[in-house]
Amino acid sequence: MTMARPYVPRPGERTAARPQFPQSRKQQVKVWWREIDRVLLALVFGLMVLGTIAVASASPASARRLSTSAERLDELYFYWLHLRWQALGLVALIATSMLPRDLARRGSILLAGAMLFFLLLVPFIGSEVNGARRWIDLGIRFQPSEFLKPAFAVSIAWILSWKARDPDMPVIPISGALLGVVIVLLMAQPNLGDTILFVGCWSVLVLLAGLPLQRVGIMGAAGVGLMTLAYLFYDNARNRIDSFLGGGTAYDQVDLASRTLMSGGWTGAGLWLGRRKMSLPEAHTDYIFSVIGEEFGLLVCAVVVVLYLAIILRVLMRLVDEENLFTILAGSGLIALFGGQAFINILVNLQLFPSKGTTLPLVSYGGSSTIALCFTIGLLVAITRRNPFLPRDRFMFTGALEKGAFR
């Protein structure tokens, strides 16, 4: 009849520590700091600082260009605005990155729905800028497609990860249909640059989701076919491709950009000492890479390229060790959007790609787009959070090949 007596600590004895989740705000922030990818955060901050300097150097060119006789813009008009947007963007980045993964996913799916709704409304209540109807004005003006991009990537990743629960679900066609809707809405604006980004993001995701490689080939062929069709029937695309292949005239943007890029040599003319940038349209947005080339030199251009590559590789190499399919897909989709936009812009500036009208993410001046990009990085940080003390099985390249992952 001996009953097991519960353990009661005697006075002066400590209770054994019970495992518990952090309760206080401070504890949560500590855990957040331990779990996030701090190297990625540092690289992104570095890029934003570079963007601040680059916008400062490009601001006088655009401010002079956009000044009218009635209104004279301050030389550093865009710089001060950019600083404000960057501050807001940083808040958005940190706030987003603190979301728990599930909440981030759910929020993104809801955001994707909302933005798709706004995208539908754009043809009706959108405001027109530079001949394209892309903006929604609700007190603050924003491009629905900017915020749709990260939300879309997370949503598609979510749809594709259904497969892990029910292998018979036709996830790829479902996501394809969603993409189709987005493409139609974007082409109506028209917005060729974002269309390419959405298609690229989706392609990366379905590739990772295990689309057989033959089908990838077929899709590639279909892509070329689509481009041809776009060239034949879509004026905006035809003009841009024509001017890329034909070399353009002596005074078009691409030519001006290349002259600007090359006028600095290896080491550049120095901050605010560039001259070519003054005749460059969109110096602070689309062609900021060329302005960096003129004022800071080709070496700094190379540093920018390496910085973007470092961010991409950092994210992807961490994803290789990930064990959750949704995390891999969502992370890859987000970084594909970010990296794709960066390299399209860089290649346009280097004249290796037809002019697209995309900005250099986190470097170019931008209002809502800066917020959207910071939001993208925040989502990325939130989704790739991991407990550094949990062991995980290392990725075995040979083992993966044996199991026929490429089939």
Add this chain to the structure above:
Amino acid sequence: MNSLTASGAIATGRVRLVDIRQRSLLTARLRVLLLVGAFCLIALAALLRIAWLGLVQPPPHEQSMAEALLPSRGEITDRNGVPLARAFPAYALWYDPQALNDGGSALVKPASEVAAELTRIFPDLDPAETTRRLTSGKAGYIRRRILPEDANRVQAIGELALELPRETDRQYPQGSMAAHVLGYVAADGHGRVGMEQVLDEHLTDPATRGTPAALSIDTRVQGALEDELRRGMLAVNAAGAAGIVLDVDTGEVLALASLPEFDPNRIDARGQSLMFNRVTNQVYELGSTFKPLTVAAAIDSGVVTDLAKLYPAARPLQVGGFRIRDSHIIGQYINAPQALIHSSNIVTAQIADALGPDRLKRTMEDLGMNERPYIELPARGFPIWHKGKWPRLRAMTVSYGHGIAVTPLHLASAYATMVNGGIWRPTTLRKVAPGEAPRGRRVFKASTSARMNQLLRMIAVYGTGRHADAPGFRIGGKTGSAEKPGVGGYRRTSLITTFAAAFPMDKPRYVVVAMMDEPKGTAASSYQRTAAWNAAPVVGRLIPRIGPLLGILPDTSRDIDLTDLKPLVGDEETEE
């Protein structure tokens, strides 16, 4: 049993699901590596392209900001900082048929219409010729040095092929003033003729071109000199004129003029033909202005100790087969001061004969008459100088300024030596800071110089230089009217008339030389063509203009003491 099979089915379903999950995870991980590879390739392409741009493309035009703030070519100022030449940004009208770059016509409108519009802006343009230029398809300048408002009007035509590149041009704000001193800047951006050529390196080197190059020229003196010379030249219908104002103590050239001048702002064929500098490049037999130099050499070497000594002057001097004569008989016997006052070749030749060829030659060499003049200008004439041992006749002709040909600058330098206490200094067009004048070399004793100052003053008071004697300025000087050598001997009617003067003679500060080339006898010169009637009055009008500017105010109460020499020349007031 049932439950067992059921649980087995569930188990196999779970196992399958886990297997699929594992597999798709592996696939995803492996394909992430594909993505990594793809991004690496893209980044590599971008980096290679950057490297290619940096290595293969021509390097950018180096632009130093410090250099951009400097004038494209340094400024030239006079001694007081008045700009004489400065950089001037202007537009050019360049025709570039490739500007539209679409393979079609170079112009949007018909060529004749564009030519007509251009002619409306530039009325001196030939429409037919311009049309031909525009249709030829060749790139080139249509016009240079366009005013900004004209450039705007050309822009308004709306033709891309008409380009308006900015060019830096040279502007000479004083017009043609001191043109021979300054020279001009040719199309290649380098200076020609004058100080523009001499200072070319200083004016183009970014390290030095920020500071203006100060010349010794004084624009006010230069302007007065050019004005009076031109007036004198036109009055007597001379072919040309030359003048120089020299600081006797430093060798600085305050003014240097050669007429007719050219306009460095607009160089054309006529301008090119007038670039010849009479002051530094042309050598002349300067005639009687050499007589004081001969007398100074004789006094200095002790050959003439007594100025009262009389020399026969009634009949021409026969030396070998050569006769030395005067323009008129001055007197049976005259002394040295009288010989200078009346400009007697016969007596000067006798003094030179007593001095001897060697000593005269030596003095002339000391005065720099055997080499090109000391001045920065690139065009410097070499004197006609007899190198070997001088025969007796050579010394006698040189004594009155024949058989030797030097530039007016040589003469001014020699006069400065004679009046400043006997020190020869190189002449210069660069401003000399106070106390930094070169030491020079002694040619005459100070006592000789003092005596010569008296004699020069006497010529202006009693002799041929009376037309130059502006009241209160204590001018002293000597006339010279030399016949120009022509084919088969000297031409009696083509003269080079010179007046070499210094002022104020009680403490000489400046030497002024004025020269006329082939003056005619006109009403203005009382139908005379000798120096007393054309060159001397120019100096007489010039010195009252420049004297006060240079700190020499007219003062009739002061003069050099002539009382010891006055009795030697008697009452000569009536002598013409």
